[in-house]
Amino acid sequence: MIAVSRIVCTDYRAAAEAFRSALELLTRECADPLAGRGEPLLVKPNLLAPHAPDKAVTTHPAVVDAALSAAADLGARAVVADSPGLGSVQRAARVAGIEEVCRRHGVPILDLGQGEGVEASARSYRSLRVAREALEAPWLWNLAKWKTHTMMGLTLGVKNLFGCVPGKRKIAAHFRSGADGRAFARQLLALEEVLRPALTVLDGVVAMDGPGPARGRPVKRGLLLASRDASALDWEAARLSGFDPRDVPTVDLAMREGRLDPGEVRPVGDPAEPMAFEPPPGSPCDWPIPGFLKRLVRGIVSRPPRFDPEECTGCGVCVESCPAGALRQGTPPEVSQEICIRCYCCQELCPSGAVTVPARGVTPRFFTRKGRPR
Secondary structure (H helix, E strand, O other): OEEEEEEEOOOHHHHHHHHHHHHHHHHHHOOOOOOOOOOEEEEEEOOOOOOOHHHOOOOOHHHHHHHHHHHHHOOOEEEEEEOOOOOOHHHHHHHOOHHHHHHHHOOOEEEOOOOOOEEEEEOOEEEEEEOHHHHHOOEEEEEEEEEEEOOOEEEOHHHHHHHHOOOOHHHHHHHHHOOOHHHHHHHHHHHHHHHOOOEEEEEEEEEEEOOOOOOOEEEOOOEEEEEOOHHHHHHHHHHHOOOOHHHOHHHHHHHHOOOOOHHHEEEEEOOOOOOOOOOOOOOOOOOOOOHHHHHHHHHHOOOOOEEOOOOOOOOOHHHHHOOOOOEEOOOOOEEOOOOOOOOOHHHHHOOOOOEEOOOOOOOOOOOOOOOOOO
């Protein structure tokens, strides 16, 4: 059985106690260590971009604070590290309130976006580029944020590890997968396999629904989840978000490849009921038809992003971050529907929130349908 700790936590002021309780439950279920005394421990939060904690985009500083306290109790030598999608890790950590937490603990912040990374391979994926510091860390704690995600439905434990891919290599990884969310999910699961996080914690005290991972609505979910297995945690989180876990490509692929058996997932700790999250428009979860039909036709019904000319500032972040080169600089940019791979990096990273993604429909993509921008 694979334990997933569920701890009710409705206020970040109680995050330290909730974190300790989650770890105690996991240790009770399995006595294997979560960190080594005197050994390096890489703590990987979600630092997508510079966002304040109340936006629910990044891992809350109280959860990082709790993790660093727990690491100190275990005698580990922690370092906080990530490779943001926009800007430097130092700026993202400062705006997210994590820099101050690290300063108090005397813990350094490492930018995983530097350099080209090193080659790694997994059973199902031959070639990955991973930050050397993450790959060689003897212990890794994966502190994810509970959020919706336009391409993947939800960004949870497995998806959070994408921040261990250095800088521009993320763009190449997206381009390699193309418009197939399952191909991208295969890369993410391969990352989880080679990085082997000893612990995955999901910050759902305040989560996000709607057009995530950066422009959604903060929602009070009031839960902290933790597990030694990121896919098991993601399955439980998807269920508690009111979604069919099979609509989350990483969860679906983990089940198909035999990495995850939902019957082996054992929630421990506090009771919790599903809460109906608003699905992100255009995502695999945003389509109220039977699951087997979704999986048959999902590839031909995703829509290209839309740009609001009144919100667009012409900064060029979207053009620079587009893996397929489907955007031409302008205010707003021009989108090539034929080239666009529907990764929605533009929507994820747009500093002004000018990008929206239309809802999926039952007609082929050369027809049009009004979307549901927030």
